[in-house]
Amino acid sequence: MYWSFASDLWAIATNTTFVGGRSLLRASARFAFANVTSAMLLTQNLTLPSPLPAGLTLLASTIGPFGSVDMVYVPCPASLLSWYHRMLSSLNRLLVTDRDAQAAFLSLPLKQYVGPFPKALNYTDIAFVGGNLLCGDDLAASPLHVSIIVASPLYRAFTPSTACHTLVFEFTSPDKFQLLFALAGYSASRAISTKTLSSLCAYDFTAAYSCSDVYRAMQLFLTLYNASFAAPNELAPGLEASVRQLDVQFVQFILNASVPSLFHANIFDDDQAQDASWPFYGWVFLYGWAAGTREVVRFAGDSGALTAISGPLLTHSMRPNPAEIRHDLAIVLLTSVQYMTVVFVLLAMTIALYMMSSLLHIEGRNLFQMNRTIGLVWIGRPCLLLRSVTAMVCLHTSAISLTQVGAVSAFTTPVVPWYTRLLVSGEVNWLVYVLNDTLSVYTKATTPVYATRSALLAWLVMFVWISVSPATYDARLERSCVALDMDQVLTCSSGYVQLGSVRRLWYTLAVCCSCVGLSFVSTRQTSSTPTSLFLSSAGKYMLRTHKLNGLDYMDKASGLMAGLVSLHWHAHGFYVFDIKKWRFLYVASPDAPGRFAHAIPLRH
Structure with a gap:
């Protein structure tokens, strides 16, 4: 079609062409x-046959000589795509919310084929000799004469997969939505009667005995549920007018009384008095254009231009490669959570054993600090920070599920009860614990007071936030392709799914830091803390101890949370393993009354 500059360079560099060794400068001799x-x-290079067939001669006389024809891909108009998505959304919403409509839709009869036939070609003097604009009258050796419409199929329009001299007819295998789409658009600006529906079958070369019944059932469904399609139907007349201005043509090479001719008609022919069915087939073509199963190409030459619609395209289904889904970070987060859970369960069981062995000799209030102290002492800040990131990611990820409603499926978001929101909002405290422990170097004696307040405040703020503005998902079909390195690689995207928000993670970090800062600034109260070297900052500031004769005592369950694994041997004293320093210690049994006799004396 088009002779490019690269072809010029090839031609003058090849001695066997007419221009071999010549110049590309117009002023040159x-x-x-x-x-x-x-x-x-x-x-000469056998791209075009010689002599040129009648069909290609007609095409050249219509748009201009070969070698100077631009083929321009015409994208689907935004208004058509919008109408297509609105119709599809309206139908999906109707089927999900109305079981009666769903049953009515499923009971609609299905038409196997739709074969358009222009009324202007319904003459016995006419014969079809080709439909592929790129091949001309390639089937002129066996012309298909018009007799009766059901025995006079048109030849297929151009497609990337249809080779010349291939006997393929122009038809569509519609689904129910395509017929509803075409009928809704067609009837939006026309009065539909039984006679009109019959005319659709009269000029359909694939019409069967049930053709009229199919269209009547489809039209009855649209009439019965007209309210659901009212909004998109208001746009149909304007959409049809805008597409008509694009002058999209259906092309067919014919013999008219043995005279070769190039027939081309606008898919929305204005002369409806002659052919009331042709605009309906125009809507069938529009569905294919919007759904991506047909293309529109503008052939612009020196003498004129022709905008033609293609035949049905072969669609390819490709599964996403699981190896391309990034899951390394998820594995790290999952492993860290599993590790922490195992540690918490084992320590909780051990604490329970300590409590049963000395039920009346424990400090119960220290159990409220179990998460904080076990996390900071036994697990450490890095893993606890990973746990906080995991908690925030889960907190700001919308949960969606594929739910079956009768015979259709829909994405639904489960309703989260208030008590579940209250529970999960406390997960941000992992980050608060890390901040409190890190800042304890500066906050010192105020840590026991403000740390608990900051955790409760962050918990409350997060609960209110996720209750008022929960995380939502964004999922939509958005097909697009980008060509890389000319035509070497084509990168395509079929849709967009967003289940979480990175911005909400940053907001959560700001909430935690603000709660810690506000709690510290508003706290003037201090608390006395033990001076034992046995205790880390979490155990020193957050766990309660008792004094007797100037010596601090800590019960065995609290000591375990603080990293002191103890065994009380009454005859000898306490054998203590300090997990922080990785050392065994022996502490003599104190000569103390009551609960102090069962507690660990913090002598060092």
Whole structure:
């Protein structure tokens, strides 16, 4: 079709062409195209046949000589895509919310094929000799004469997969939505009667005995549930007018009384008095254009232009490669959570054993600090920070599920009860614990007071936030392709799914830092803390101890949370393993009354 500059370079560099060794400068005496055209070179390199068939001659006379024809891909209009998505959304919403409508839709009869036939070609003097614009009258050797419409199929329009001289007819295998789409658009600006529906079958070369019944059932469904399609139907007349202005043509090479001719008609022919069915088939074509199963190409030459719609395209289904889904970070987060859970369960069981062995000799209030102290002492800040990131990611990820409603499926968001929101909002405290422990170097004696307040405040703020503004998902079909390195690689995207928000993670970090800062600034009260070297900051500031004769005592369950694994041997004293320093210690049994006799004396 088009002779590019690269073809010029090839032609003058090849001695076997008409312009071999000549110049591309127009002022040169050896100018390559002084007496040679690009069409002659296309014939010489066997791209074009010689002599040129009648069909290709007609095409050249219509749009201009070969070698100077631009083929421009015409994208689907935004208004058509919007109408397509609105119709699809309206139907999906109707089927999900109305079981009666769903049953009515499922009971609609299905039409196997739709074969458009222009009324203007319904003459016995006419024969079809080709439909592929790129092949001309390639089937002229066996012309298909018009007799009766059901025995006179049209030849298929151009497609990337249809080779010349291939006997393929122009038809569509519609689904129920395509017929509803076409009928809704067609009837939005026309009065529909039984006679009109019958005319759709009269000019359908694939019409069967049930053709009228199918269209009547489809029209009855649209009438019965007209309210659901009212909004998109208001846009249909304007959409049809805008597409008509694009002058999209359906092309067919014919013999008219043995005279070759190029028939082309606008898919929305204005002359409805002659052919009331043709605009309906125009809507069938529009569905294919919007759904991506047909293309529109503008052939612009030196003499004119022709905008033609293609035949049905072969669609390819490709599964996403699981190896391309990034899951390394998820594995790290999952492993850290599993590790922490195992540690918490084992320590909780051990604490329970300590409590049963000395039920009356424990400090119960220290159990409220179990998460904080076990996390900071036994697990450490890095893993606790990972746990906090995991908690925030889960907190700001919308949960969606595929739910079956009768015979259809829909994405639904489960309703989270208030008590579940209250529970999960406390997960941000992992980050608060890390901040409190890190800042304890500066906050010192105020840590026992403000740390608990900051955790409760962050918990409350997060609960209110996720209750008022919960995380939502964003999922939509958004097909797009980008060509890389000319046509070497085509990167395509079919849709967009967002289940979480990174911005909400940053907001959560700001909430935690603000709660810690506000709690510290508003706290003037201090608390006395033990001076034992046995205790880390978490155990020193957050666990309660008791004094007797100037010596601090800590019960065995609290000591375990603080990293002191103890065994009380009454005859000898306490054998203590300090997990922080990785050492065994022996502490003599104190000569103390009551609960102090069962507690660990913090002598060092």
